[in-house]
Amino acid sequence: MAIVYQKSKGLTDVEFHYCPGCTHGIVHKLVAETLEELNILDNAVGVAPVGCSVFAYNYFNCDMQGAAHGRAPAVATGIKRVLPEHVVFTYQGDGDLAAIGTAEIVHAAMRGEKFTTIFINNAIYGMTGGQMAPTTLVGQRATTAPLGREREHYGSPIRMSEMLATIDGAAYIERVTVTTPANIIKAKRAIKKAFQLQIEGKGFTMIEVLSTCPTNWGLTPVEALEWVKEKMGPFFPLGVFRDITAEEAK
Amino acid sequence: MAKELWKGNEAIAEAAIRAGCRCYFGYPITPQSEIPEYMSLHMPKVGGIFLQSESEVAAINMVYGASGAGARVMTSSSSPGVSLKQEGISYICSAELPAVIVNVMRGGPGLGTIQPAQGDYFQATRGGGHGDYRVIVFAPANIQEVVDLMQDSFELADKYRMPVMMIMDGMIGQMMEPVEWKKPAVKLEDLPAKPWATTGTKGMRAPNVINSLFIDPNASNDHNMRLHAKYQHIIANEQRYxxxxxxxxxxxxxxxxxxxxxxxxxxxxxxxxxxxxxxxxxxxxxxxxxxxxxxxxxxxxxxxxxxxxxxxxxxxxxxxxxxxxxxxxxxxxxxxxxxxxxxxxxxxxxxxxxx
Amino acid sequence: MASGKVTFRQERCKGCNLCVSVCPAKIIFLDEDNTNIKGYHPATVTEMDKCIGCANCARICPDSIITVERN
The missing domain is CATH 3.40.50.920 (Rossmann fold)
Structure with missing residues (x-):
């Protein structure tokens, strides 16, 4: 028998602290597999955010920096400008990227910074205990929106991929999910493409991953996957929002 | 060497380049904007990096990333902008990264005035950000001293792996004075290695992590006590007057x-x-x-x-x-x-x- | 049909059930007769002969505790 699937060398042996069934673990794995398969672990520098994935620097088997909340794109800019031949990535949640760090991600995209951002959108603040995120759906309950997000009070959620896709400096923007093995394979393909385009120097790349938060959604991990499909999917459609290579091919 | 007439802000920038600084991130603000302007023109000539950021918040975090990647890096601003940098300064201190931060002070509080003042003494010496940290703060009184202290600033930043701040009122930034370049320009190849920097493992070592999170209370206490010991050492050895x-x-x-x-x-x-x-x-x-x-x-x-x-x-x-x-x-x-x-x-x- | 074999690093299992939910052969279950050091009933397989080695379980496992082999 031959091994067809095992834990990636892109991950350290440190046990994830994530709640049972949290999809952060799946996405970590996809990033790690990508770094391993592209043979860039030795050359990669990752930037961990503030949020549930704050300990990401313990998990990825490459050099890592931990950034202040929302500032990962600025930190990654500093790294990549000093080390242009290295592969640089940020791993950020929706509070980090779509709230406190909105300016940093928009301007990194504008400058066409040649790093890859993995954006975890689970429509909630996980680590701090289920507060409302900018991506929380209208009507969705959160600990700071106990009756559900009201449009009149907070507006509608922000769609970061669509927004960043309007920026010329962005080379590749895709929204994926990890709710099924097939979707996980697609997500991996997207992440790999983003890293490849970074290596080719095409510009800023971001993969948004619709993810779960079973704990703060009050669902089982399996129910949470269904919730992504049923509730998040219609508002956050999957797909490629910007692909500079497709435009170049025209 | 003959004396040359230099404007304060431009002398700051030139002195930094001569001190081996090859990375500058900043955001325009009066009365220090000649620093990024000078850097934008002259940094590329020495193969360095100049980047105008979207904010002072971004600039200081770019400094964090670049310093963590091993570069000799600086930022500059004026009072309201330095307030914005405080978050990053706290993180840089905890992560123990070298950096030089220049504050060409204007009047405050709030938007204040663009005229010279020294209202940021508390901010600089007491730490404007959160947590127990210190930064070495030089307060030069003329342009010659700014120039003379720049190389020391970068060296101390590297030696102690912490930010060194240079604060001066806007008068010094804006006036012109004769300057003598007393020290030879730093050669990058002479700078000490930074084995802690995140420059890729190259398969030769375990991953380096640059970080300011110490979630375990004992680890957090130990980290703070270690920083405290470093600061005590600096108090004993680095006073100048x-x-x-x-x-x-x-x-x-x-x-x-x-x-x-x-x-x-x-x-x-x-x-x-x-x-x-x-x-x-x-x-x-x-x-x-x-x-x-x-x-x-x-x-x-x-x-x-x-x-x-x-x-x-x-x-x-x-x-x-x-x-x-x-x-x-x-x-x-x-x-x-x-x-x-x-x-x-x-x-x-x-x-x-x-x- | 290909035959496969899965092994679980059971001490790290958090009993999230995601592997159970995607197994086409429906052979994975949380072993209620067993409790790991974390206090979870770890995922397990007894009818290994029915495993097709598709790796769905490993692919979705958030904690990377599953290794899959196939003929």
């Missing part, structure tokens, strides 16, 4: 930056009246030269100590700590962009002496 005519003086002015020059002028006015006044000038305002100031103030000849500041009295707290109540301490100053005149300073000295 200058005295002028303080021996057997009747009155001692204490001033940093431009007011030290005004205090010298005031001392000369007082000398004409038969009052011997000296000037004690801290060059590092953290670590503060408490013992040296105490020795000067405790002389039998000294009847009063007067601090001269371009704020409403901030350094006076450190002067009182230094003097330990052995002599009366009073304050003279102007804030919000006005510069005290030597006549006003001399008048405060007479008042302090009861004349």
């Amino acid at each position: 200058e005295t002028a005519e303080t021996e057997d003086a009747e009155l001692i002015f204490v001033a940093f930056g431009t007011p030290a020059r005004l205090a010298r002028a005031a001392a000369r006015l007082l000398e004409e009246e038969g009052i011997k006044a000296g000037v004690f000038r801290p060059i590092t305002i953290w670590p503060y030269p408490y013992d040296a100031l105490y020795e000067a103030a405790a002389q039998d000849s000294v009847k009063a100590v007067v601090t001269v500041e371009m704020n409403t009295g901030q350094m006076i707290d450190d002067v009182r700590i230094a003097v330990r109540g052995c002599k009366p301490v009073s304050f003279v100053g102007q804030a919000g962009g006005r510069v005290p005149t030597p006549q006003e300073v001399a008048a405060a000295a007479r008042l302090a002496l009861g004349r």
